[in-house]
Structure formats: C-alpha cells, structure tokens
Amino acid sequence: MNLLALYCTHQTTSLAVRERLAFATSERLVTGYAAMKQRFPETEIVILSTCNRVELYVARRSDAEPMTPPMLAQFLSEFHDLPLDDFVGELRAATGSEAVRHLFEVISSLDSMVLGEPQIVNQVREAYRVAEAQGACGPIIHALFQGAIRTSSRVRTETRLAEGKVSIASVAVGDFAKSIFDHFDDKLVLVIGAGEMAEETLRYLKDEGVREIVVVNRSPERAQRVAAEWGGRAVPWSELNTWLGQADVIVSTTGADKPIVDASLFKQVRAAAAGRTAFILDLGAPRDFDTNVGDLNDVFLYDIDSLKKTCEANRKARVREIDKARKLIDEEAAKFMAEYYHRASGEVVSRLMQDWHAVSKDELDRLFHKLPDLNEKDREQIERTVERIVNKLLHPPLEALKVEAREGTPHGLINALKRLFRI
Amino acid sequence: MLKTSVFCFLASYVLAFACELGQFRWRHALARIVSLLMAVAGLIAHTFYLLYRSNQSDLPPLLSSAHDWLLVVAWLAVLVYLFVSLAEGELGIGLVMWPVVLLLVVSAQYVTAAPSHVLDYHRNWKLLHATLLMLGTTFVLLGFVLSLLYLWQHRRLKQRQTQSRAIKLPNLELIERLNRWTILAAVPLQTLGIASGFGLSIFSKGGELAMTWTDPVVIGGAVTCLLMGVLFVWLLIQKRSPGRQVALLTAWACGFLLVTLIGLQMLTAAVGMRSIHGNASAPAAVATEGQAP
Incomplete structure (x- = not known):
C-alpha cells in the first residue's frame, strides 16, 4: 500500500515546534493543500492540524513512485519557512498498515492528551471534509478515513474508553x-x-x-x-x-x-x-x-x-480499556488492509480475465469465419468449451492471488502477473 | 389455566435482584437483560398465580384474602419497576425496589390465605375499600423506595463519592419532587380507604363485618394513617423544607406503615386473633402447602 503518514504530536514534539508547523487558520490550510497538490500531483492528501498534533496523510496508486518522509519534511520546511534541522528530528513516519493503525489510534483517542476525549473524532472528520472540499481525496484516502470513522465508533460503543469525566x-x-x-x-x-x-x-x-x-x-x-x-x-x-x-x-x-x-x-x-x-x-x-x-x-x-x-478514578478506568481498544483497532486495521488488497488484486484479476476472454473471442471469430458451415448449436458448443478452457487455465493463478491477498500484501504476485501477462 | 406457585415468581424475583446486585461487580448488558427477563418471567407467573387464586375463590384477588392483597401490591411494585427500568435503563431503582417486593411476597406467606366469603355482602363497597387501600399502600411503598434512593444519593454526594458506572441514581431534585407527589397521592387514598372501611363496618353493624375497636389491624392502620396525615399536612404547609428531612420523615413514616400493616396481618394470622382482615385462619405458608405444581 502506497500510504505514508508523517506526524508530530504532543507526545513526540514540544508545543514550540508544533505551533510553527501547524496549519493554524483555514486560509493557511487551503494554501497548504494547494501547495501540496502542486508539488505532489496525483497524490491523495489529508492534513490534520490541531493543538496537539500536525499530521499529513498521503497516498498514491500502487504503481506510482512512493512518497518518502524527507519529501514531506522538505515541503513542510519550505511551506512554513522553517529550517529543516529545527524539526526534522521530531517528526515520526509510518507507512502502509502502520500508517492505517496510527490513524485508527488517533481517531479513537488512544493518542490524545486526555485519553478517550471526544473532540478528536470531529477534528479528524473535519480534516477529511476539508481535504474532500479541496479535491485532495482519492479512493485510498476515502476508504482509509471511512474505515477510521467506523473504527472510532466501534471503540466508543464497545469499550468504556470514553466513559466517565476526567477534568x-x-x-x-x-x-x-x-x-x-x-x-x-x-x-x-x-x-x-x-x-x-x-x-x-x-x-x-x-x-x-x-x-x-x-x-x-x-x-x-x-x-x-x-x-x-x-x-x-x-x-x-x-x-x-x-x-x-x-x-x-x-x-x-x-x-x-x-x-x-x-x-x-x-x-x-x-x-x-x-x-x-x-x-x-x-x-x-x-x-x-x-x-x-x-x-x-x-x-x-x-x-x-x-x-x-x-477524575483519577475515571482516568484509571479508561486506561484499563486501552488493551480492549487496541484489539479492536488491530481487528479493524487488518480488515481494512484485507479489503484494500482484495480491491488491488481485483483490478489485476478483472484485467487478466478481460484480456484472455478478448483473445479467445478473437480466435473464435477467426475460426467461425473459416468454417461458415457451422450451425448455431455447434458454434455455441465451441464457444462454451473455449470459455471453460480459459477459466480453467486462469483458475490456479487467480486462486494463488486470492490466498496471498488474504494473508497480506500480494505485491510480488501482482507484479509477476502483470509482467507475465503484460497487463 | 396455567397453575403456578409462589415459589416460581419468588425465585424469578430473587434472580432478578441477584442480577442487579451482580452489576456492581460485573457490568454487562447481558446481566441487565437477564435481570429484566427474570422480572418479566416472574411477573407473568405472578399474574397467573393471582388469576388462579381468584378463579379458585371466585373472588377478585383484592377481596380474597390478605395473602392475595399483599401479592397484588407486590405485583404493582414489579410493574412500576419494569416500567422505570425500561424507560431509564441505568437507574438503580431495582436495588431498593426488589427487597421491598421480596419482603411483600415472603410476608404474604405468613398472613391468612383463606378466602373470606364474608365479603359477599356489600361487595362493591368492599372492592372500593380494598382498591383504595391497595393504591394508597402502593404509593406509600413508592414513597418509601424513593426516600431510600434520596438518602442513598444524598450520602454519596455528601461524601463526594464517584458515581457508580454500573448503577446510576436519580438526581435529588427529581426524587424530592416524585416523593412529594407519592405522599400527596398516598394519604388521601389511604384516608378514603380507611374511611370506607369504617363506613362498611357501621352499615353492617351487628353483622359479620362488625368492627371491634380492639381489632389490631384497624387500630394499626388508623394510627399509621394519622401519622401519614401529619406528614401530608406538614408537606403542604412547608413552602421549602430540607430534602433530606423530607426523605427521612417519609422513609420512617412509610416504613412504619408498611411494617405495621404487614406485621399486624402476620400477627393476627399467627396467634389466631380476631380481625375482619384475616380472622383466625391458618397462614398462607400452611394453607397453600401442597398447592404448588
């Protein structure tokens, strides 16, 4: 999965640095999206900027050049007119499934200053809404943020993480x-x-x-x-x-x-x-x-x-729910990744089937042209036979792809299929 | 008709109460559901029991015997509990309501269960008398439960204790308001109930319903009703009275009335004392022995 999350939070970075990296006003945020889109075309982007964190989520198609933390750090440096050395050591990055899990933890308030606080859900929703309004979202970001919202809802209803007041x-x-x-x-x-x-x-x-x-x-x-x-x-x-x-x-x-x-x-x-x-x-x-x-x-x-x-008793009660919440997040992250890989392999599967069936159709047309005396019934029989042969030949590679997608990233197999069959 | 025994619904109520208690340690939606299911099952068995008794004696449960009368009050209390629990699932009303219900059901075993066919005369008047007393007693019982809830919540707030996650108590202002209304409803009903009883006794002077001034149930009922009347007047004339004081007075007055009513019924049944509400017959625990299916 070509997904990168670059972030600094209250846990990793001082307020002095966070406030300089923040996209504090809506105008600044809009300018930020415009600058990123210009610099990184064909990239899906969400900027989450709150008083406790500045996070960038960027995604690209699997076959595009992957985004790297230095690329985004350089962008932040130039956009905020900050020397790179002032903050680069305080940035954290996560890619692929780790980035997914990080977002799911953030929206579920596991990473918040006040564990279980409810504002973060709205902040993430708002960040997603602004990204959508700026035309910065694509299929990966849509799926990712919808999955995140679903996860936070599960964590809030199935655990007591948000129960009891703590201020x-x-x-x-x-x-x-x-x-x-x-x-x-x-x-x-x-x-x-x-x-x-x-x-x-x-x-x-x-x-x-x-x-x-x-x-x-x-x-x-x-x-x-x-x-x-x-x-x-x-x-x-x-x-x-x-x-x-x-x-x-x-x-x-x-x-x-x-x-x-x-x-x-x-x-x-x-x-x-x-x-x-x-x-x-x-x-x-x-x-x-x-x-x-x-x-x-x-x-x-x-x-x-x-x-x-x-307050302390409520805080302790919330802490006791962390493991349960993490378990749900792992479950949702795994589900999200499986769905994502399934979709990714699905593209290859459909293109492979389309190509092979197109080839078989061409050959059949040629054959029927050479044998004009064949009646409708014979033609139908031949068509069915060829279709069965194509399906039987396609079955082993497609089954292998399905099995691998279930277990994790099937990049190797997808690339092999693409190269072997010139998809 | 389905024949059930007191044990059937008593066991259900005990289980429902155990589930309520269990939620202190193990808070789970399942415990709550089991508790409600047990209460519903118990109420159904309770209803069949009362209908069966009514069929057997050919009298409405309210007129049949002190045993049935107490069970009707308990039945109403369970109905109120279910209504409140379904409307406000997290309220801890059951912790106070169930002991009272269980007390009523168990007490019903020690008062007379023999149907009183003295009641064939002035049946409608008797029904009115029993209904008014039953409604009055139910309001008294609710007042008692609300007062206990008030005192519990008051103590928690004074001691600055964290609210239990499992069971929430209603706020003081709401309990105080409801408590006031239950007393204002209970006292007129009780008074009318007792007055209709006196009226019946006077009209049937010399007959089987003649009241004696030494009837312990009548004396106890009149005294406690007088006490409740004093509380009623005090509540009416006080514009503002400290909530805890009202709750304490209500708890004592209602508790005293319940204990007096039930205790005297049990006493008359146990010693075979003459009373028009349960004279000289065996307690239900003996009388209904062997009736359970």
Whole structure:
C-alpha cells in the first residue's frame, strides 16, 4: 500500500515546534493543500492540524513512485519557512498498515492528551471534509478515513474508553451538579473570582441550560469581561453576601490566601433560603470556603482535591480499556488492509480475465469465419468449451492471488502477473 | 389455566435482584437483560398465580384474602419497576425496589390465605375499600423506595463519592419532587380507604363485618394513617423544607406503615386473633402447602 503518514504530536514534539508547523487558520490550510497538490500531483492528501498534533496523510496508486518522509519534511520546511534541522528530528513516519493503525489510534483517542476525549473524532472528520472540499481525496484516502470513522465508533460503543469525566469542571458538573439538580434553566449561578477553571465550569453549566449568571470579583473589569463573555452580569464585591444567599450553584476561584466564607457566615446569609440546595464548587487553592460549610444541611461543597479523586478514578478506568481498544483497532486495521488488497488484486484479476476472454473471442471469430458451415448449436458448443478452457487455465493463478491477498500484501504476485501477462 | 406457585415468581424475583446486585461487580448488558427477563418471567407467573387464586375463590384477588392483597401490591411494585427500568435503563431503582417486593411476597406467606366469603355482602363497597387501600399502600411503598434512593444519593454526594458506572441514581431534585407527589397521592387514598372501611363496618353493624375497636389491624392502620396525615399536612404547609428531612420523615413514616400493616396481618394470622382482615385462619405458608405444581 502506497500510504505514508508523517506526524508530530504532543507526545513526540514540544508545543514550540508544533505551533510553527501547524496549519493554524483555514486560509493557511487551503494554501497548504494547494501547495501540496502542486508539488505532489496525483497524490491523495489529508492534513490534520490541531493543538496537539500536525499530521499529513498521503497516498498514491500502487504503481506510482512512493512518497518518502524527507519529501514531506522538505515541503513542510519550505511551506512554513522553517529550517529543516529545527524539526526534522521530531517528526515520526509510518507507512502502509502502520500508517492505517496510527490513524485508527488517533481517531479513537488512544493518542490524545486526555485519553478517550471526544473532540478528536470531529477534528479528524473535519480534516477529511476539508481535504474532500479541496479535491485532495482519492479512493485510498476515502476508504482509509471511512474505515477510521467506523473504527472510532466501534471503540466508543464497545469499550468504556470514553466513559466517565476526567477534568475537574466536567466531573463537578456531570457527576455531582447533575446528581443534585434535575434542570439548570431556573438556577442562579454565582461566580466568585474569574479564573480559567471557573470559565471552563461555566461552559459545562451553559451546556446544561443555565441562564442566570452573576459574576462577582474584586476587579470589576475582569468581572465585566467574564460576565459579557458568558451572558451574565457583573456585580460589585460588596454584594457578595446577598448573592451567596440566593445562588443555587456557586463557583469560586478567588486568589484569597484564606477562606472567605465560613459556616456561620454562610448559614446567616442563607437564612432566607432555608431548604434550598446549594452546590458549591470551590476551585480556589487555598480554598475559598471553610470545609465546615459542607456540613450544613442541603449544602454540597466540593473542592479540587475531592474532585481530583473522581477524575483519577475515571482516568484509571479508561486506561484499563486501552488493551480492549487496541484489539479492536488491530481487528479493524487488518480488515481494512484485507479489503484494500482484495480491491488491488481485483483490478489485476478483472484485467487478466478481460484480456484472455478478448483473445479467445478473437480466435473464435477467426475460426467461425473459416468454417461458415457451422450451425448455431455447434458454434455455441465451441464457444462454451473455449470459455471453460480459459477459466480453467486462469483458475490456479487467480486462486494463488486470492490466498496471498488474504494473508497480506500480494505485491510480488501482482507484479509477476502483470509482467507475465503484460497487463 | 396455567397453575403456578409462589415459589416460581419468588425465585424469578430473587434472580432478578441477584442480577442487579451482580452489576456492581460485573457490568454487562447481558446481566441487565437477564435481570429484566427474570422480572418479566416472574411477573407473568405472578399474574397467573393471582388469576388462579381468584378463579379458585371466585373472588377478585383484592377481596380474597390478605395473602392475595399483599401479592397484588407486590405485583404493582414489579410493574412500576419494569416500567422505570425500561424507560431509564441505568437507574438503580431495582436495588431498593426488589427487597421491598421480596419482603411483600415472603410476608404474604405468613398472613391468612383463606378466602373470606364474608365479603359477599356489600361487595362493591368492599372492592372500593380494598382498591383504595391497595393504591394508597402502593404509593406509600413508592414513597418509601424513593426516600431510600434520596438518602442513598444524598450520602454519596455528601461524601463526594464517584458515581457508580454500573448503577446510576436519580438526581435529588427529581426524587424530592416524585416523593412529594407519592405522599400527596398516598394519604388521601389511604384516608378514603380507611374511611370506607369504617363506613362498611357501621352499615353492617351487628353483622359479620362488625368492627371491634380492639381489632389490631384497624387500630394499626388508623394510627399509621394519622401519622401519614401529619406528614401530608406538614408537606403542604412547608413552602421549602430540607430534602433530606423530607426523605427521612417519609422513609420512617412509610416504613412504619408498611411494617405495621404487614406485621399486624402476620400477627393476627399467627396467634389466631380476631380481625375482619384475616380472622383466625391458618397462614398462607400452611394453607397453600401442597398447592404448588
């Protein structure tokens, strides 16, 4: 199989190099396809460029000159205007079945920074879609990427690789907040501080349907920025206690060096909301809420450490699924290769049969021309006999080809048949 | 008609419960399917058993005996379990529901199973009385199960435990809402059921249905119904009450009602005490001996 994958990923290459090799914008990607097509005509190409990887998949017909890693590395160097020595040692390459297996592992998220994360499937699908839109796909790439999508779907349904949340914010919302509240569209979310993790949590809460967000921060500008970004409103720090008393979900990420809320204060501010459940996500380090707040009735307090345990447990559970996923990938890769070789040998088979039957037809026409007295029945008998002879003669080489295709690459035999019969 | 025994469906229910428990260690779709199949098989056998008993006594199962009445409640509980399980496959309702069902089925063996033909009089009124009580008790039972689920989920969340992959619990807000509704439905049904019982007794004063104030089942039923009524009023007047407190109260009240109802039936059957719900006849475990095919 004339397929090459050249890649650098978060596992092999530093971010400093990856970001210089990335096709970061859609314009850059389109230019990249145009440049590759110009430089490597008759080549099928897919460029997969994400924050964690830059990968090139190139394929050619079996009889074309194979692509090599140095050819692609040179292209990357020229396209990105980077000295080859700056990155060539960090590139990895895989060919044929290894390249197939690599793509199947990538799309199944075995190669991702967060094992089992779902975004990679969409990223690969998008890369394939763009390649198709750029006219860079051919039969090999189509078959390869469709096989990859099928494999990822199998891995996700037949293993638990994607089960359980593994980030603090997703565990907080998915495993705990959703176990407390049935719906979020009527819940008031109070964000204290404006850290990155608070924003990540807001993203998950927004996905669950949260409408009302109040941001309180010592810096009003930052509060305004976060509130504007998430469709909430910023309120002054002096109103903190008022909103603590009303909120259903509290996300706190201040940089305070000691807790800003203790049990007595919280009980006091919640007096008017007795019986109302509060979910507190304390993402501050040091913590913003005293641990005894969690002992109050109908208060569920979670800090980073308590959520980390769940993240770690989920991560371990995913790791336990790796072998099962690899087994599926091996199975799908083997199936893909067998189908590919079957198709490749199929071409030779059909051309061989066409040629031999054409020869036999020519000879029969000549014979019937010399024997004009033959009746229709005799002609039919002769035609059938000759056809049987051709089929019997073709059977042994075709059977050998079929057997070899089942076991792997039948390049040797295909080439031999091509040379022997001038196909 | 197909003749089945209590053992047939009890064994199916035990297996279904074992499969539910097994999913803690071995989570597999097959275990889930086996559990559901066992529940369906048990329910079918259970239905045939009730129909057979009804045919034998020529009375609806609700009026036949305390044994049949308890089995109808268990039958309804299994039906609710199947409905919830098919709608929300991953909910761990079975872990709480099955012990209650098994308790009802086993208890039914120790209450009177002899058909009461006293019921030929005022049959429709009696049917109404038994139906209201049966529906009320089913809601009480659901309230009990929901309260336990609430307390289980609450404990998990307070202790910050990871959600089990095998069995998911409903969220607190949903359980709280359902719990409130079951109590609000159970108490009027129970009250009407008891009131219709009193009414029947008054109308047949001096007859076979005459109630005595020392009837333990009547006294126990009235006291627990009063307790439930207090809970009902409290729920109505409280705009917001801590969910755990509601769950605890419901669990205690419903649990007490179930234990009282079943316990008193068993007691009257065991000591031969006079009660209009099961007077002085042998418990089902003895009475139905040898009936199994």
